[in-house]
Amino acid sequence: MNRLTDHLILISFDCLSALDLPILHELPHFQTILTKGALVEQVESIYPSVTYPCHATIVTGNYPNRHGVINNTLLQPGKTSPDWNWYRKCIKGTTLYDEVKKANMTTAAFLWPVTAKANIDYNMPEIFANRPWQNQILVSLLNGTPRFQWEMNKRYGYIRKGLQQPELDDFVLEAAVDTIKTKKPNLLMVHFTDLDTQRHEHGFSSKEAIQSLHRHNHRLGRLLEALKEANIFEHSTIIALGDHSALDEQKAINLNVLLHQQNLITTSATGKLINWKAYCKSCDGSAYIYLNAPEDQSTFQTVHHLLELLVEEPDFGIEKFITGEEAAARGADGTCAFMIEARPGFYFLEDYNGEFIKPITKEDTKTNKKYTMACHGYSPEKENYGTILMAAGKGIQQVTLPAIRLIDEGPTFARLLGVSLGHTDGNVIEELLTLKGEVT
Structure with a gap:
């Protein structure tokens, strides 16, 4: 050629x-x-x-x-x-x-x-x-x-x-x-x-x-x-x-905090992660949810139900979720259990201790780079x-x-x-x- x-x-x-x-x-x-x-x-x-x-x-x-x-x-x-x-x-x-x-x-x-x-x-x-x-x-x-x-x-x-x-x-x-x-x-x-x-x-x-x-x-x-x-x-x-x-954002979603509360993430007395059944992996404006054992239907159903509840409440910041199969059809990682999309103004972090929804201030962005005023990772749609x-x-x-x-x-x-x-x-x-x- x-x-x-x-x-x-x-x-x-x-x-x-x-x-x-x-x-x-x-x-x-x-x-x-x-x-x-x-x-x-x-x-x-x-x-x-x-x-x-x-x-x-x-x-x-x-x-x-x-x-x-x-x-x-x-x-x-x-x-x-x-x-x-x-x-x-x-x-x-x-x-x-x-x-x-x-x-x-x-x-x-x-x-x-x-x-x-x-x-x-x-x-x-x-x-x-x-x-x-x-x-x-x-x-x-x-x-x-x-x-x-x-x-x-x-x-x-x-x-x-x-x-x-x-x-x-x-x-x-x-x-x-x-x-x-x-x-x-x-x-x-x-x-x-x-x-x-x-x-x-x-x-x-x-x-x-x-x-x-x-x-x-x-x-x-x-x-x-x-x-x-x-x-x-x-x-x-x-x-x-x-x-x-x-896109600009004002709040971070720590879904792992809820997974921790559901006993799907286990930590030590000092707060260190010991084990996990489900984990929210941030892509900033979106996130993957992985299961440690992909065949674990009980954990899958627990997470699925939790996501259904979260999507219904705008203040929780989750716009929608799709299955791993649907994620693969869009070119993303099909080995995830779910892929979740943040609403405008929100993005995802991976903390499993602390606040589920954390408001982001200018001071936060100066003290820790995980806090930002704008990010990407959202759906191209x-x-x-x-x-x-x-x-x-x-x-x-x-x-x-x-x-x-x-x-x-x-x-x-x-x-x-x-x-x-x-x-x-x-x-x-x-x-x-x-x-x-x-x-x-």
Whole structure:
């Protein structure tokens, strides 16, 4: 298969929403993309619409229950800080970067989720020190391309302040610009999280979120300029995309508190989880409920009855629930007993002691990162919850499309580089592409 471009630059602006379009139209570098290229006004995310499943979907073209990354974090009941789906091995099947590498093209990735230990030429994976004895720089070096990361840290590490934003994205930007100029990769994937961080901490439409959109505009401009300085701009395709949107919330639901009261979770005298029959695993705006013994019909019926009662009372914050089979039909994890959706203004946490419904204050968000002012993970069917995609450069039509699905992005990106992801849940969106003048 012939390719349509020599260099594909994927820029993921985490938590970019379709509601941000009016602002983006006013920002000069986004305006350049929108004027000269293609826009998809509504991209339907996946369920649950959280970052790691979304980014695995973007590079596979498949729903979570097929690619295997069904949540950000692993099911580890009782752990204060569960581990994340950091590693490439968490993804079943092939990926865009695997196929590009097989085609003898160069790959680079910066903080792209689920790429730890991936076969990427220049890889700075998103992974963090999750245990007290771990060192952040060492964890990153061991799970990506060591010499490359060491060099980037030596040159630009002074910019970073741990994992704080906006400094982290500013560091990533400099490393990506450097890599474009010196390595000229055929595929570059960069993940910026500044906007997502500001929305979590301050709210969807906060001044901090708006300021981060302006910083993203600057970052986009720097990347475009780097392509020009590397003399590959005319041979490149630039994709700017979001993975999900976000909704403001004011209250957290701790369903495990009720499961604890029903003796479905057992704790020690000090409050440590000892055993569980049913457990609510948060995906922020939605949650999975798992049974320790899936064949346990008594526990299943107990939880089912409890959910029926909770849905009837709006103040309890649960909008609806579906079975594991119904979750699988929507691309989520079919091994759960139930999947539950929060009402607007609510999200899920995993505490099993304390309040069932906890009001969230600004002070809470300062003292503990599990408390947020806005989050995602909700059903893509929620109103005003779509994300967007914009593209410009080689192989891209000047067109506006009303809607595609997140699962369609991977096959479309693969087509641009003349590779295939095989049989995927999504389709190539040919309306975005100029299928004439292919690069041989």
